[in-house]
Amino acid sequence: MTTATVDPQKAPSSEDRAALWLRLATIWHAFLVVAGLAGAFIVWQGADTAVWQKAVFGVLLLGLAGVSGTAVFHINQRRSRGRNLSLAVNYLGFLFALVGSMHQLNMFVGLDSLADTFARGLPFLALIFVGLWLGSQTERFEGDLIRQQQVRQVGRAIAILAGIIFLFAVGLLDGLATVPSALLEGWETAVFLSATVFFGLMVWGMWQQPVADIFRATNADSEMLNGYLFLSPNLLGFLIFFAGPLILSLYVSFTDSDAFSTPNFIGLENYAEIFNLDLEPLASADQLASEVLDVTQYDELNRFTIFGQSYIIGAQDRLFWTALGNTLQFVLLAVPLSVIPALFLANLLNSKVPGMRFFRAIYFLPSVAAVVGIALVWQWLYNATIGYINYGITLVIDLFNTIGLPLTDPQIRWLSEGNTALLAVIIMAAWQWIGFNTVLFLAGLQNIPRALYEAATVDGATPRQQFWKVTLPLLGPTTFFVVTTTVIQAMQVFEQVFIIMGTNPAGPSNSTLTIVLYLYQKGFQRFEQGYASAIAWVLFLLIFAATLVQFQRQRTSGSSYES
Amino acid sequence: MIRSYKAIQYTRNGLVYLVLTVFAFFMIFPFLYMLTTSFKEPKDTFRYPPRLLPRETLTTEMPGFDEPLPLYYGEVNGEQRELALVESNIRIGVFVDPANPGVELQLPLDNAEPKGGFTNTEQVVVNGEEVPVYLVTSEGQTQELALLSQTALGRFVDPNDPSVEILQNVRLSQPVEELTARPENYTDVIELQNMDRSLSNTILVTVLVVFGTLTTSVLGGYAFARLNFPGRNNLFVFYLGTIMIPFVVLVTPMYQLMVTIGWVDKVASLVIPWIFSAYGTFLMRQFFITIPKEIEEAALIDGANRLQILMRIFLPASTPALATLTTFTFLYAWNSFFWPLVVINTGNVDNHVLTLSLNVLRGRASDSPNLILAGAAIAILPPMIIYILGQRFFVESATSSGVKG
Numbered sequence: 001m002t003t004a005t006v007d008p009q010k011a012p013s014s015e016d017r018a019a020l021w022l023r024l025a026t027i028w029h030a031f032l033v034v035a036g037l038a039g040a041f042i043v044w045q046g047a048d049t050a051v052w053q054k055a056v057f058g059v060l061l062l063g064l065a066g067v068s069g070t071a072v073f074h075i076n077q078r079r080s081r082g083r084n085l086s087l088a089v090n091y092l093g094f095l096f097a098l099v100g101s102m103h104q105l106n107m108f109v110g111l112d113s114l115a116d117t118f119a120r121g122l123p124f125l126a127l128i129f130v131g132l133w134l135g136s137q138t139e140r141f142e143g144d145l146i147r148q149q150q151v152r153q154v155g156r157a158i159a160i161l162a163g164i165i166f167l168f169a170v171g172l173l174d175g176l177a178t179v180p181s182a183l184l185e186g187w188e189t190a191v192f193l194s195a196t197v198f199f200g201l202m203v204w205g206m207w208q209q210p211v212a213d214i215f216r217a218t219n220a221d222s223e224m225l226n227g228y229l230f231l232s233p234n235l236l237g238f239l240i241f242f243a244g245p246l247i248l249s250l251y252v253s254f255t256d257s258d259a260f261s262t263p264n265f266i267g268l269e270n271y272a273e274i275f276n277l278d279l280e281p282l283a284s285a286d287q288l289a290s291e292v293l294d295v296t297q298y299d300e301l302n303r304f305t306i307f308g309q310s311y312i313i314g315a316q317d318r319l320f321w322t323a324l325g326n327t328l329q330f331v332l333l334a335v336p337l338s339v340i341p342a343l344f345l346a347n348l349l350n351s352k353v354p355g356m357r358f359f360r361a362i363y364f365l366p367s368v369a370a371v372v373g374i375a376l377v378w379q380w381l382y383n384a385t386i387g388y389i390n391y392g393i394t395l396v397i398d399l400f401n402t403i404g405l406p407l408t409d410p411q412i413r414w415l416s417e418g419n420t421a422l423l424a425v426i427i428m429a430a431w432q433w434i435g436f437n438t439v440l441f442l443a444g445l446q447n448i449p450r451a452l453y454e455a456a457t458v459d460g461a462t463p464r465q466q467f468w469k470v471t472l473p474l475l476g477p478t479t480f481f482v483v484t485t486t487v488i489q490a491m492q493v494f495e496q497v498f499i500i501m502g503t504n505p506a507g508p509s510n511s512t513l514t515i516v517l518y519l520y521q522k523g524f525q526r527f528e529q530g531y532a533s534a535i536a537w538v539l540f541l542l543i544f545a546a547t548l549v550q551f552q553r554q555r556t557s558g559s560s561y562e563s
Numbered sequence: 564m565i566r567s568y569k570a571i572q573y574t575r576n577g578l579v580y581l582v583l584t585v586f587a588f589f590m591i592f593p594f595l596y597m598l599t600t601s602f603k604e605p606k607d608t609f610r611y612p613p614r615l616l617p618r619e620t621l622t623t624e625m626p627g628f629d630e631p632l633p634l635y636y637g638e639v640n641g642e643q644r645e646l647a648l649v650e651s652n653i654r655i656g657v658f659v660d661p662a663n664p665g666v667e668l669q670l671p672l673d674n675a676e677p678k679g680g681f682t683n684t685e686q687v688v689v690n691g692e693e694v695p696v697y698l699v700t701s702e703g704q705t706q707e708l709a710l711l712s713q714t715a716l717g718r719f720v721d722p723n724d725p726s727v728e729i730l731q732n733v734r735l736s737q738p739v740e741e742l743t744a745r746p747e748n749y750t751d752v753i754e755l756q757n758m759d760r761s762l763s764n765t766i767l768v769t770v771l772v773v774f775g776t777l778t779t780s781v782l783g784g785y786a787f788a789r790l791n792f793p794g795r796n797n798l799f800v801f802y803l804g805t806i807m808i809p810f811v812v813l814v815t816p817m818y819q820l821m822v823t824i825g826w827v828d829k830v831a832s833l834v835i836p837w838i839f840s841a842y843g844t845f846l847m848r849q850f851f852i853t854i855p856k857e858i859e860e861a862a863l864i865d866g867a868n869r870l871q872i873l874m875r876i877f878l879p880a881s882t883p884a885l886a887t888l889t890t891f892t893f894l895y896a897w898n899s900f901f902w903p904l905v906v907i908n909t910g911n912v913d914n915h916v917l918t919l920s921l922n923v924l925r926g927r928a929s930d931s932p933n934l935i936l937a938g939a940a941i942a943i944l945p946p947m948i949i950y951i952l953g954q955r956f957f958v959e960s961a962t963s964s965g966v967k968g
Binding site for chain 1: 576579580582583586587589590591592593594596597600608609610611612613759760763764766767770771778779780782783785786787790791792793795798802805807808809810811812813814815816817818819820822824825826829830831834835836838839841844869873894897898900901904905913914917918921922925926929932935936938939940942943946947950951954957958961
């Protein structure tokens with residue numbers, strides 16, 4: 001208390017107010033304990049709520065009661081922990097109530113009506129950016145502080161003005177006008193809104209410096225509170241939209257969920273169905289599958305012959321294995337096709353001749369374009385009769401014919417034949433990824449000290465030896481990163497296939513069915529979401545394994561130059 | 564000695580430029596093709612051999628014809644002229660005088676009839692082949708001629724001098740063309756597929772996602788970089804570990820979450836879940852820890868609070884990291900397709916983003932490459948223009964993701 005008496009004029013009133021806040025806080029938390037317990041009881045009694053909802057809300061409400069009770073105890077002891085707990089509970093309550101109020105007032109769903117009017121506001125939105133850009137142009141008036149100040153103010157004024165006009169143009173006022181009517185509609189909105197106000201007030205009160213002084217809050221306390229406060233939006237969103245779904249996803253994969261009705265827990269059945277294979281010996285290589293396989297359960301996947309004995313493999317989910325095979329094919333071709341040329345190009349770009357930035361910029365161009373758009377363009381490039389790719393092949397073959405090498409024009413029907421469709425997608429994907437990989441390799445190359453090459457040259461190393469003995473080992477970490485990210489991307493190939501293959505994305509005889517495409521068809525066309533989740537986890541494990549293998553190889557290769 | 568070294572250097576550089584240019588051509592060509600095709604006439608898109616630049620056939624008005632007539636090149640008296648096609652598919656016979664089989668005559672079959680009737684036509688042997696004999700009327704005279712073969716020709720007339728008239732094969736004639744541009748492809752596709760609405764939706768979603776991500780990442784990154792609180796390091800490791808988890812693992816539970824809170828088919832589902840980025844938080848944190856602590860401590864002693872420090876000291880100093888995060892998020896939000904496909908209904912055109920519109924357009928205009936590629940251009944060009952303006956940031960963001968990450 002002694003610190004509070006430093007300023008005798010101000011101290012009494014702020015101290016009184018602080019004491020009042022503490023009394024209010026005690027009452028409020030006592031109320032929260034009761035409300036939390038009662039709420040938990042009501043939730044538990046609720047008839048038409050799912051078990052997981054009961055569990056989640058029950059735990060939340062009990063937690064509210066428990067923490068509030070602990071907070072009251074510590075507040076009365078004037079321990080700093082009491083204030084921290086109180087702030088935490090009230091802040092979380094505030095956020096929860098705020099989001100709840102916004103939900104009740106249809107502010108999230110209301111983004112749709114913003115989309116209706118958004119086009120009207122676009123010019124003013126652009127004007128905001130112009131204003132912000134203008135305000136940042138201070139370095140043009142180096143040394144002239146007054147002029148800099150003016151530029152900043154003019155820029156800010158334009159941005160603010162444009163912002164206000166923007167809000168009017170998109171009809172924010174009309175939106176706000178619906179709030180009172182929403183308030184009158186149901187008691188839930190009023191409850192949420194008043195909870196927001198109460199929680200918010202308590203946070204504000206407990207945050208005050210005089211209150212903090214009563215609890216002798218240290219700098220560490222303040223840093224901790226600030227830390228949680230700053231992280232909270234991020235962390236909550238992360239928990240709700242990432243960590244939560246991640247756990248839920250694993251659960252869903254153990255159910256027969258269809259997204260809408262209550263799911264049944266079926267254990268590992270989805271995984272069993274995915275991996276259910278049957279290997280049977282055949283009497284002869286061309287024996288009918290139905291004679292050896294239980295065709296009510298298995299479809300023929302493949303047959304092979306070793307040591308004169310033929311075998312047949314049946315799979316319960318043949319399409320999954322087809323998709324897996326196609327995806328692996330895609331990875332095995334698209335990754336080298338987009339990494340090796342990139343390494344080559346990066347080495348060319350790394351030479352000290354002018355114009356390299358221009359080429360780098362051009363190679364990067366496909367990386368900024370939407371895959372959907374690109375696939376549409378390539379769909380026409382691949383057109384069998386009027387497409388440029390077949391035309392180019394024809395030109396090259398004509399060239400060969402004129403120099404006396406008779407070749408026939410293959411006239412490939414790229415997208416409508418089973419053995420070329422996947423290749424077509426691979427070429428397109430590699431084309432799009434080369435530029436990004438080139439830029440990564442180039443950055444890695446520029447990190448290798450010149451001195452090493454000079455030393456190698458002095459030792460008489462040829463450029464080829466320099467590439468294999470200096471460049472490649474030192475590029476190890478970059479290569480690891482490039483290969484890993486490209487593999488991860490390639491394992492999830494979906495958009496390219498989905499767009500370029502048109503009405504039948506699985507392609508002729510399922511030749512372009514990839515794992516994610518299969519997952520999409522299962523989960524969002526047939527709504528077997530439990531099964532789709534199981535596929536997703538299998539894919540994740542595959543990606544994880546591939547990354548781990550890469551990581552291991554990179555570690556054992558012993559290349560460890562770090563800039 | 565020095566000169567030969569220089570010569571080697573020059574050829575080497577020349578080769579480097581050659582290879583780089585060839586690759587650059589392959590990188591740019593699909594975009595060029597997209598742009599030029601998006602300005603083509605529908606007829607022009609199906610030509611073989613394909614041509615890059617959009618062209619149109621010139622036409623001319625002639626008295627006595629309601630429709631404008633297409634112009635073709637034709638040879639009149641050994642001189643190349645532009646002629647109008649006034650009549651096509653004229654059935655023509657190639658005749659010879661049996662007495663003089665060296666001279667072939669092309670005359671309309673309408674003015675000819677077989678000698679002896681259609682069923683029992685008189686035959687004559689010309690050059691060792693038996694061919695029918697026709698009575699052909701030409702310029703008031705009727706001749707007996709042998710019909711060698713039939714063909715269909717077009718009648719071409721000089722628009723300036725209608726008395727000049729020739730017959731020639733329409734398909735083998737070279738049309739008179741000039742470079743053109745059909746910007747109506749863009750207005751057509753906007754009308755057909757509501758592309759203006761999808762464009763403004765995409766802008767709305769992108770702006771909200773970028774600003775949301777910047778806000779949460781800056782706040783979270785600052786907390787991780789500069790504020791000490793229990794559990795900080797464990798949380799950070801957890802964030803890091805999740806960066807490599809693919810989205811497909813989350814897509815079904817996310818969809819079910821959207822069903823539960825009623826966001827299916829709503830713009831909110833494209834925005835709110837996407838403004839929390841573990842990667843962005845990581846990026847900002849990595850940048851913030853490089854800012855010297857002393858500046859911050861001085862400001863704290865001067866009585867500034869943490870938010871003021873963040874806004875006045877950290878933000879102005881982190882333009883590179885902010886630009887990197889902005890470009891990444893911008894491209895991700897603008898180009899995303901899988902999630903909108905899952906969560907927005909195909910029928911609800913009002914909430915479509917560009918990628919979804921393109922997906923529908925692909926099916927609806929499958930025989931109009933000019934329209935489809937105009938649509939693709941609407942989706943691809945805005946990021947590309949921004950890329951050209953801020954090239955440095957895009958390339959730097961790519962490298963910072965790789966080398967430091």
